[in-house]
Amino acid sequence: xxxxPDNLQALWLTFKVAALTTLILLLAGTPLAWWLARxxxxxxxxxxxxxxxxxxxxxxxxxxxxxxALGPEGPLGRWMLALGLPTLPFTFxxxxxxxxxxxxxxxxxxxxxxxxALGERPLEAAATLRASPLDTFFSVVLPLCRPGLVTGxxxxxxxxxxxxxxxxxxxxxxxxxxxxxxxxxxxxxxALEYADAHRLAAVMLAFSFSVLLALQVYSARQARKGxx
Amino acid sequence: MSAEALHLQARxxxxxxxxxxxxxxxxxxITALFGPSGSGKTSCLRVLxxxxxxxxxxxxxxxxxxxxxxxxxxxxxxxRALGYVFQEASLFAHLNVQDNLTYGFRRTPAGEQRxxxxxxxxxxxxxxxxxxxxxxxSGGERQRVAIARxxxxxxxxxxxxxxxxxxxxxxxxxxxPYLERLQTELDIPVIYVSHAIDEVxxxxxxxxxxxxxxxxAQGPTSRLLTRLDLPLAHGDSAAxxxxxxxxxxxxxFHLTQVGFPGGNLRFVSPARQRVRAPGExxxxxxxxxxxxxxxxxxxxxxxxxxxxACVLELREDSPGYVMVVLDTSGTRLLARVTRKSADALQxxxxxxxxxxxxxxxxxx
Numbered sequence: 001x002x003x004x005p006d007n008l009q010a011l012w013l014t015f016k017v018a019a020l021t022t023l024i025l026l027l028a029g030t031p032l033a034w035w036l037a038r039x040x041x042x043x044x045x046x047x048x049x050x051x052x053x054x055x056x057x058x059x060x061x062x063x064x065x066x067x068x069a070l071g072p073e074g075p076l077g078r079w080m081l082a083l084g085l086p087t088l089p090f091t092f093x094x095x096x097x098x099x100x101x102x103x104x105x106x107x108x109x110x111x112x113x114x115x116x117a118l119g120e121r122p123l124e125a126a127a128t129l130r131a132s133p134l135d136t137f138f139s140v141v142l143p144l145c146r147p148g149l150v151t152g153x154x155x156x157x158x159x160x161x162x163x164x165x166x167x168x169x170x171x172x173x174x175x176x177x178x179x180x181x182x183x184x185x186x187x188x189x190x191a192l193e194y195a196d197a198h199r200l201a202a203v204m205l206a207f208s209f210s211v212l213l214a215l216q217v218y219s220a221r222q223a224r225k226g227x228x
Numbered sequence: 229m230s231a232e233a234l235h236l237q238a239r240x241x242x243x244x245x246x247x248x249x250x251x252x253x254x255x256x257x258i259t260a261l262f263g264p265s266g267s268g269k270t271s272c273l274r275v276l277x278x279x280x281x282x283x284x285x286x287x288x289x290x291x292x293x294x295x296x297x298x299x300x301x302x303x304x305x306x307x308r309a310l311g312y313v314f315q316e317a318s319l320f321a322h323l324n325v326q327d328n329l330t331y332g333f334r335r336t337p338a339g340e341q342r343x344x345x346x347x348x349x350x351x352x353x354x355x356x357x358x359x360x361x362x363x364x365x366s367g368g369e370r371q372r373v374a375i376a377r378x379x380x381x382x383x384x385x386x387x388x389x390x391x392x393x394x395x396x397x398x399x400x401x402x403x404x405p406y407l408e409r410l411q412t413e414l415d416i417p418v419i420y421v422s423h424a425i426d427e428v429x430x431x432x433x434x435x436x437x438x439x440x441x442x443x444x445a446q447g448p449t450s451r452l453l454t455r456l457d458l459p460l461a462h463g464d465s466a467a468x469x470x471x472x473x474x475x476x477x478x479x480x481f482h483l484t485q486v487g488f489p490g491g492n493l494r495f496v497s498p499a500r501q502r503v504r505a506p507g508e509x510x511x512x513x514x515x516x517x518x519x520x521x522x523x524x525x526x527x528x529x530x531x532x533x534x535x536x537a538c539v540l541e542l543r544e545d546s547p548g549y550v551m552v553v554l555d556t557s558g559t560r561l562l563a564r565v566t567r568k569s570a571d572a573l574q575x576x577x578x579x580x581x582x583x584x585x586x587x588x589x590x591x592x
Contacts, residue, residue, distance in 0.1 A: 125314065127306045130306045140322075
């Protein structure tokens, strides 16, 4: 076996975090993107900037603020303790919450782009064909925005798999709980276990390349369809 | 809606352009909203459909009140029993033709469905396209599917926003007969936006003229086309529209004869149009430049149609020309003659003349 049980455990954990993060982001990011695309309220500007913030912020900064906010002394942490809930830092749940914030723009931006490209016309056509706004959202908007949704999911998953700084800050390095692949590789290097680091790094490299290749092929196919 | 009227009173400020209209439209036949671009035709249609939420006013189709700003009443578009055909077909790209057609039908309350979703198929000649995708259709096919999709919801009112504007002449000619059939077979009132007078002359029974967001005139098409105080009865393209009945044919000469209250008109049967059976009602267009006037009946002329007429009104047209409105037993004709001829014949309201009609176009 090329990969040690420790490495396999890290891979499985990484997959779980990324899958769960992507699912949560898909459910939360889609309505958020719709609101950003449709609302004319001024608050869409600051909210839009907030959503994009993880793109430019060092992950350690985002991780630091999340740690402070979610910790037992933080505003969210205190609130959770008051409700009898455990605090999130250094737990699997905390890792997922942090990942959701960290990968938010990667889900919202592609969906938002495809929603803005949609224009008014399909919505008006649906309205004159007796579809309520909610009905229109599910029967017209989502199917027409599928390329954006697919891209958002792929990007969010891949981006979550690649996170490091936020994990270290919020999740720490607990085997089987928060020790994801990127942290595991760092550990291997620290311990001078270069062979292990190599294997794991190669898996990540192959995975990331495949994802980006798949995305390229997918968008090329969509573009061809759109032209036809 | 049968003969119940459609009421539209609306004010809509679109920044730099204000729509301010109040009209009652007939609840049957085809009503054309006609005017230059930017005159507010499309805005009227959008207000009727409920697509302009900012509009203030009152919209009612028969007994159904769709909007009454005084009572804060606004029925959203999806609860209005209307069909809307946009300038571009706007088919759903993710659905094939059949799913596009059933989209609105499935959402129409069962009690309002007056026919199956497939009823308009035959009417629009698209039965063979059901499994195709929108991007596989020609522009004309796409627009026909869009019309069928709107009709599948059994609308009580069909709104059409320049449905032919995006098409070339050949595609237009392909769709126009379908629009006419639609009217005779479904009996749904149609509000038709257009800036092409030939379309309007061919299709519309009733005409509403718009300019700069206001209604400048409305009435039966044949009457509005011959009113000298309106822009339609001017220039080279001015024409009268006459409704008549086919009387018979002279096959040896390829002639069709149509009778109307003012007499008979004979013309060479158009090669590309189907032969009309005697008794069929048709619409004819007589262009003002194809009508010349004489004071006495000319027997030795090559002109086939000579109608006794009375001058109702005349007005200076472009320099050197005079537009003359003629009455032939209640039906109006236009004649565009030179100022010199008008003076020589001493034309004035009340003058009895003979109208020599050189060209007649069969419209439907």
